[in-house]
Amino acid sequence: MLRKVQSIGKAIQAVTTSDPDTRVRRLYELADPERQFAHRTTRYINIGYWEDGTRDPDRAGEDLALKLADIAGFKPGHTVLDVGFGYGEQDFAWLRGNRIHKVHGLEVTPRHVDGARAQAESEGFRERAEFLVGSATELPFGDGIFDRVVALDSALHFHPRSTFLKEALRVLKPGGVLAAIDTIPLSGDTPRDTFRTKRLSLYRFSVPDANWYDRRAYARQLLEAGFTDPDVTSIRDRTWEGWYRYWTGLVGDPEALKELHPEAAQEFVKEWSEQERIRQEVDLLDSVAVVARKP
Secondary structure (H helix, E strand, O other): OHHHHHHHHHHHHHHHOOOHHHHHHHHHHOOOHHHHOOOOOOOOOOOOOOOOOOOOHHHHHHHHHHHHHHHHOOOOOOEEEEEOOOOOHHHHHHHHOOOOOEEEEEEOOHHHHHHHHHHHHHHOOOOOEEEEEOOOOOOOOOOOOEEEEEEEOOHHHOOOHHHHHHHHHHHEEEEEEEEEEEEEEOOOOOOHHHOOOOOOOHHHHOOOHHHOOOHHHHHHHHHHHOOEEEEEEEOHHHOHHHHHHHHHHHHOOHHHHOOOOHHHHHHHHHHHHHHHHHHHHHOOEEEEEEEEEOO
16 A cells, blocks of 8 residues: 555656656656566567567567667667667667667666666676766767667657757767657647546656657658758557557456566556557557658
8 A cells, every 4th residue: 555655656746847857757767677577578668569470578679679770770880879778678689789889878767777787787788888867958978979879769758859859960970870769649739638548648748748749740850950861750550559459468368467566467457447548549649760860
């Protein structure tokens, strides 16, 4: 009972702060990692890229990371800035596969940074991976030093995204590439307060109004920031649709639910009791692969 009261208190605190970075940090600190990842082999927190036959969020999470690597055009000698890296699972996948030379990660959530640093140490990547606490709209790096700047399912939170785009342009080398997997509305006319389910309420509480626009407007923002050749392509059929199929399948599978932490399973079943409403809200969201180049 005490844990539940504390959780409610943290949730109220998370959504009532006026500072956008603090709001996002508190949002991601709500989840208990031990419970959240009890049935998982990775700590990906993206929505996943669900190929035909993909059956678990760990595989889907890594496939989305590899999708981002592909659109970014990673090369083994590249130095990459990963903004909003979560627990950094994608960074280690890229390093293990020798897709890049070095990664610098920036996150507003200290717990995520601490976890990524510990993993870099344990996997022997201390010289090739640096993780810092910081803001996406004030990148603590000099001009023109990165081959690629990427954001995996995180730029929706940057306040505002347009400032991040300008900062990304600044720290990229000439000819460098910005690439992102991002969530936006299918229509910019959809009110954010449409998202009333607990499962998708983050789109109501932690996405700035300035970031709430469709694919066409996204491409315009990239041009206005100074990028060339912007491409914003929907991949929702492989992200949101697969995400929804997996989680609705899990809630209806008693044997699979037994693999979850008991308290997490109870909360999960309660969240997904709004399954029809969640479906309606998912139908309003787009997932996009974004790529643009610095002149």
